[in-house]
Amino acid sequence: MILQQYIQEVLFKQRICVVPQLGTFSVQHFPAHYNDHAQTLTAPREQVMFTQQWQDDGSCVEWIALKENLVPAVAQRKLEKYLEELKAELQSGKPLVLPGIGQLQGDFTGNIHFHAEELPVEKETLDIKPIARTTDSRSTPAFVPPPPIEALEPVMTEEVEDTLEAVTEESGFKWWWAAIPIAAIVIGLAAWWYLSGVSKPVAESETPADTGVNAQQLAAAATDSIQKALADSTAKAAITPITYYAVVERYKDSSIAVKKQKQQLAWGKMLVLYKRDSMYRTAVELRSLAADTTVQRDSIRKIFGNKVFLEF
Numbered sequence: 001m002i003l004q005q006y007i008q009e010v011l012f013k014q015r016i017c018v019v020p021q022l023g024t025f026s027v028q029h030f031p032a033h034y035n036d037h038a039q040t041l042t043a044p045r046e047q048v049m050f051t052q053q054w055q056d057d058g059s060c061v062e063w064i065a066l067k068e069n070l071v072p073a074v075a076q077r078k079l080e081k082y083l084e085e086l087k088a089e090l091q092s093g094k095p096l097v098l099p100g101i102g103q104l105q106g107d108f109t110g111n112i113h114f115h116a117e118e119l120p121v122e123k124e125t126l127d128i129k130p131i132a133r134t135t136d137s138r139s140t141p142a143f144v145p146p147p148p149i150e151a152l153e154p155v156m157t158e159e160v161e162d163t164l165e166a167v168t169e170e171s172g173f174k175w176w177w178a179a180i181p182i183a184a185i186v187i188g189l190a191a192w193w194y195l196s197g198v199s200k201p202v203a204e205s206e207t208p209a210d211t212g213v214n215a216q217q218l219a220a221a222a223t224d225s226i227q228k229a230l231a232d233s234t235a236k237a238a239i240t241p242i243t244y245y246a247v248v249e250r251y252k253d254s255s256i257a258v259k260k261q262k263q264q265l266a267w268g269k270m271l272v273l274y275k276r277d278s279m280y281r282t283a284v285e286l287r288s289l290a291a292d293t294t295v296q297r298d299s300i301r302k303i304f305g306n307k308v309f310l311e312f
Helices: 002-014 059-068 072-091 158-171 176-204 208-239 254-266 290-304
Strands: 016-019 023-030 033-035 040-042 045-051 096-098 102-106 112-116 242-251 272-276 279-288 309-311
Touching: 002 016, 002 023, 002 059, 002 072, 002 096, 016 059, 045 102, 045 112, 059 072, 072 096, 072 102, 176 208, 242 254, 242 290, 254 272, 254 279, 279 290, 290 309
Parallel strands: none
Antiparallel strands: 016 023, 023 045, 033 040, 096 102, 102 112, 242 279, 242 309, 272 279
16 A cells, blocks of 8 residues: 555654554654663663554655655545545454554554554663672772873874974074074174283283273274174164064964864965964964064954964
8 A cells, every 4th residue: 555655664764654534653762771670671772653643744645746746636635545445444453564663453443553563673671680799898999099181182183283393393493583693792792801801911011001002902893893793683684584474363272273274275365373372373474574574464454354463
């Protein structure tokens, strides 16, 4: 019968199947149950249930229309015909077998009884015996506190780790030019101190007038060397482009930072990702003269907003 096929196809897909003028089939889930008296554990199972209460949602007519390629009005008349045949068979007292579901059987009062089949997912009941506890303190194991839970670092992909490592290595060398004036100052001071110490023994064999002239010349030469080194380093820093970053957002979780970076990339905005002070940053890599950093920052703010700031 067509209604038998309808019940079989719809019930296990939607876990509920309504047959107008007959009733409602449903698949019910029963969780595991422990019986204290019998000391048994019943496994979770699923069972098909049936009730003669129903509320037509139009699914049966729609299924027949699609199955037999009919318009809704003709499918409704077909459904009424199938229902009359089904009721006539149930009134005869002959069981109506629904393979994989169960049996329907009517009685002389017009009631319909349903006998469900056991579904293959049902498991056997397990016998559980209680564990006897001993009161002997010598056999009781000492309580061992669990080890402390270590904080886990966010899971990072290999691509993100390579990116962070590359940015970290680059950041270690981007301030190399700043060491030039410091080194020049240190060298100048060391030279002045050394020459001042050497000039003292020489002064004993010379006249006081000569000693004063030599000390003044040495001090002037040291001062000139320091000023020249500072001027050279300042000029070099002024004409040497520097690499820095316009930070767009900061995140504590690396996975969120990677997600935001890929989202911006999908929108055509190339961002780099690096870590500093336990925070993950998405930023735009910039390279310009030191005097142009403010202009570069303002141009990036026009794209990402006023929250953008620079990091060197």
